[in-house]
Amino acid sequence: MTVPHPVGLFHHVELWTDDLDLAEAQWSPVLLALGCEPFQHWPRGRSWRLGSAYLVIEQSPALLPGGHQRLRAGLNHLAVHGSRAAVAAALAAGWTVRVDTGEAVHLIDGQGFELEIVRTRDSAPAPAPVPGPEALDVPDPDAAPGG
Numbered sequence: 323m324t325v326p327h328p329v330g331l332f333h334h335v336e337l338w339t340d341d342l343d344l345a346e347a348q349w350s351p352v353l354l355a356l357g358c359e360p361f362q363h364w365p366r367g368r369s370w371r372l373g374s375a376y377l378v379i380e381q382s383p384a385l386l387p388g389g390h391q392r393l394r395a396g397l398n399h400l401a402v403h404g405s406r407a408a409v410a411a412a413l414a415a416g417w418t419v420r421v422d423t424g425e426a427v428h429l430i431d432g433q434g435f436e437l438e439i440v441r442t443r444d445s446a447p448a449p450a451p452v453p454g455p456e457a458l459d460v461p462d463p464d465a466a467p468g469g
Contacts, residue, residue, distance in 0.1 A: 335376075337378065338381070342380070344433060351411040356404050357372055359372070362378075367382075392434060392436050399428065404442060408439050425441060
């Protein structure tokens with residue numbers, strides 16, 4: 323199978339917010355802990371980049387009132403690969419834990435956005451060693467029958 327765009331699936335994700343200052347205060351520490359760098363800054367928005375993809379948070383003048391509700395049609399949550407450091411940064415920035423499965427932590431920011439941080443190698447348990455062929459009960463095809 324040929325991958326048409328080896329740079330990744332997403333070019334960018336854009337989240338509209340009612341309160342840009344709160345969103346920036348809560349998202350920036352998490353995104354920095356995830357390895358993102360500040361990318362763009364304008365009066366009604368901010369963005370952070372990792373590789374060729376970036377995340378935008380904007381308080382658009384076209385925003386309809388009502389706030390974000392993850393249980394309505396639209397974005398339920400955003401899931402990213404991350405670490406315990408990213409979870410700690412989120413908690414320090416005022417996010418709350420919705421659920422911690424051990425493999426992933428679902429966090430809610432002050433405006434109801436959910437971010438799932440799926441733990442990567444620095445925080446996941448080490449995988450069990452794969453047994454070598456000697457540990458498997460597989461007959462040796464070169465052995466004589468019965469022996």
